[in-house]
Amino acid sequence: MKKLSLFELLGLVIRRDLVLAxxxxxxxxxxxxxxxxxxxxxxxxxxxxxDMLRKMAPGVVWVxxxxxxMLSLGRLxxxxxxxGTLEQMLLAPQPLSLLVLGxxxxxxxxxxxxxxxxxxxxxxxxxxxxxxxxxLMAALLLGTPILSMIGAxxxxxxxxxxxxxxxxxLLVLPLCIPVLIFGAGAVEAVTSGMSIASHLSLMGxxxxxxxxxxxxxxAQALRISME
Amino acid sequence: MAINWFKYSAPSTFYELAGKLAPWFAWxxxxxxxxxxxxxxxxxxxxxxxxxxxxxMFIHVPASILSMxxxxxxxxYAALGLVFNTRLSSMMATALAPTxxxxxxxxxxxxxxxxxxxxxxxxxxxxxLTSELILLFLYIGFIALHSSIDDPRRADRAxxxxxxxxxxxVPIIYFSxxxxxxxxxxxxxxxxxxxxxxxxxxxxxxxxxxxxxxxIAVVLTRVRSxxxxxxxxxxxxxxxxxxx
Numbered sequence: 001m002k003k004l005s006l007f008e009l010l011g012l013v014i015r016r017d018l019v020l021a022x023x024x025x026x027x028x029x030x031x032x033x034x035x036x037x038x039x040x041x042x043x044x045x046x047x048x049x050x051d052m053l054r055k056m057a058p059g060v061v062w063v064x065x066x067x068x069x070m071l072s073l074g075r076l077x078x079x080x081x082x083x084g085t086l087e088q089m090l091l092a093p094q095p096l097s098l099l100v101l102g103x104x105x106x107x108x109x110x111x112x113x114x115x116x117x118x119x120x121x122x123x124x125x126x127x128x129x130x131x132x133x134x135x136l137m138a139a140l141l142l143g144t145p146i147l148s149m150i151g152a153x154x155x156x157x158x159x160x161x162x163x164x165x166x167x168x169x170l171l172v173l174p175l176c177i178p179v180l181i182f183g184a185g186a187v188e189a190v191t192s193g194m195s196i197a198s199h200l201s202l203m204g205x206x207x208x209x210x211x212x213x214x215x216x217x218x219a220q221a222l223r224i225s226m227e
Numbered sequence: 228m229a230i231n232w233f234k235y236s237a238p239s240t241f242y243e244l245a246g247k248l249a250p251w252f253a254w255x256x257x258x259x260x261x262x263x264x265x266x267x268x269x270x271x272x273x274x275x276x277x278x279x280x281x282x283x284m285f286i287h288v289p290a291s292i293l294s295m296x297x298x299x300x301x302x303x304y305a306a307l308g309l310v311f312n313t314r315l316s317s318m319m320a321t322a323l324a325p326t327x328x329x330x331x332x333x334x335x336x337x338x339x340x341x342x343x344x345x346x347x348x349x350x351x352x353x354x355x356l357t358s359e360l361i362l363l364f365l366y367i368g369f370i371a372l373h374s375s376i377d378d379p380r381r382a383d384r385a386x387x388x389x390x391x392x393x394x395x396x397v398p399i400i401y402f403s404x405x406x407x408x409x410x411x412x413x414x415x416x417x418x419x420x421x422x423x424x425x426x427x428x429x430x431x432x433x434x435x436x437x438x439x440x441x442x443i444a445v446v447l448t449r450v451r452s453x454x455x456x457x458x459x460x461x462x463x464x465x466x467x468x469x470x471x
Contacts, residue, residue, distance in 0.1 A: 153392060157385045161375050170371055171389060174364040175396050178403035185407060206399070217392060224384040 009094055013102025014109075020079070021110040027075060032114045035068040039122045050127050057126035058136060058187035062180050065115050065140060069147040070169045072111040073155045076103065077222070081159055090226055096219040104145075104152050104215065112144035128191075135190045142203040143183040149214040150175050156221035178206060238315050238454045239463045245447040252447065256440035259433045267430035280344040285430050287337040289438040290330045291355075294362060297327035297442065301369070302394035305387035315450075317383035318457065320390065321373060322450040326442050328366035334359055354405040361400055365393045379457055 004012070021028055042060045043053055080086040080103075089099050119140050120133045128136065154172035158164040186199035235241045267285040274281040301323040308317035338356060339349045350356065369386055376382035458464050 153388075157372060157389060158375075163375060167371055167375055170364075171368040174361050174368065174400070175392065177361060178396075178399050181403045181407040202403075213395075217388065221385065221388055224381060224388065227381065 004094075006094075006098055010098060010102045010105075013099050014106040017103055017106035018109065021106070027072075028110045028114065031068050031072045031111050032118060034071055035064050035115050035118060036122065038064040038067060040125070043125070053126045054128060054191075057123055057128050058132070058184040060126070061119055061122055061136060061140075062143075062184045065119070065144060066147060066173065066176055066180060068115060069111060069144065069151060070172065072107070073151040073168050073172070074165050076107050076152055076155045077159055081226075086222065087226065090223065096222065097215040100152065100156075100218045100222065101215040104148050104218070107152070108145050108148040112148050115144060116140040128187075132187050132191050135196055136187045138200060139183040139186040139203065142200060142207055143179045146179050146203070146207050146210045147176055149210040149218075150179075152218045153214055153221055156218045156225060159222070159225040179203065182206075236313055236315055238318070238458055239461075241315055242451055242454045245451050249444050249447040249451070252440045252444035256437050256444055259437035259440065263430050263433035263437055266426055266433065271426040271430050272424055277345060280341065283337050283341045285434045287334060287341055288431060289435040290334040290337060291359065292435060293438050293442055294327055294331035294334050294359065297323055297330060298362060298365065298390075298397070299394060301327060302390040305383075305390040309384055309387040309391070314383075314457070315454075317387065318450050318453045319446070320387065321383070322446045322453055324366055324370050324373070325449070326445055328363060328370065330438075330442070331359060331363040331366055335363065354401070354407075357404045358397075358401045361404070362397070365397075369393070 039060055042056065046052065046056070077086060080089070090096060092099065116137055119136055123133045123136055151168070151172050154168040154175075157171065158168045161167060182199045182203050186196045186203070189196050189199055235244050263285060267282055271282070273279055301320045304316045304323065305320040307313060308315075308320060335356070338359070342351065343349050369390055372389055373382045373386040376385060455464060455470070464470055
């Protein structure tokens, strides 16, 4: 058997998970529809005044993205856990953190990336400026991977527990607050004419930190949950 | 002289030690509470700007201090338990969590009661208040995760990992909330560095120490119950007076 380089391995894991996700497109669409629905509910709740909606838009889109990414976390490991694939991954000679990273990346591609692409459409509903929409997309592009990575830790810790879905939100949401603050803050900064560099740099820094630590922590959590 | 540092890391020996120590901590805490309340209510003068309402700080400040310290201590014990696989450390972490959550709640509650007469609102989105609220969420997450896993070993390890991740995140959360707050509105509430009256200081310090002693007494008592529950199948538990 030929020896795989780490990047090839990463590519294989990502491709496998993407194929699996494409075989069950309904799951991917549910998250997206949920996101659209939650955002659309806000104007119904608070009233249709454009001024207020424009002000609320970044926060609403971000909170909805946060909730939508919580919703999809259950799928991250559960199918592999149930059919025994996860156990094989734990036994594999390749580093588990890398396999986990691959799973996180593909999970983000099917649950985070659609939200990023959908966000401008929702922003238009809230009458956001074009500049605001671009910043919103950029911030979501930096922020949703962090949500997936922090969420992976929670998903691994609650693997196979009863009531895991609610529990994972309880564990993960407080940890995601910095992402929410800077993500929504960036859009607000650009609409009020300030520089967005500090917000986006901080989010980039958090992304790098998460990229280094969370796959490893998730791997540890998986080992705890599977022992 | 060789001291066996690990003697009390076994649940069976620690159970006895905790049983002996807990009443001492409890009684000294009670005495200090009485002293603190007496100085706080009768000796300390009325504050020039805040009137009588400031007296709630004698419970508010210790509760806030403890809620933060206990989280760190809890995470420390949890990390010890995770790394060295010591059962007692994990039990201590589990025993600390409810007390920490209680102090976080107490801090928020007394803060609200203090805020109403001072700022005219029960709640303001100040950085301190918000991060205290998030701290309470972190405690609740720890307790919820621990109690939803049936196997105590897995529960200990999973909750430990969560506590460690949480404690790494706490500074990030604190600073992000702080910057968020200053971005939205200039910080309206500042703790001015006015020198405290001597009697106020005495009341404050005796309350802080009293709260510490209370926390230690309660945690020792709680860890005794946890030890009994976890070790119920063992010989030494069945030979105890209180289980017969």
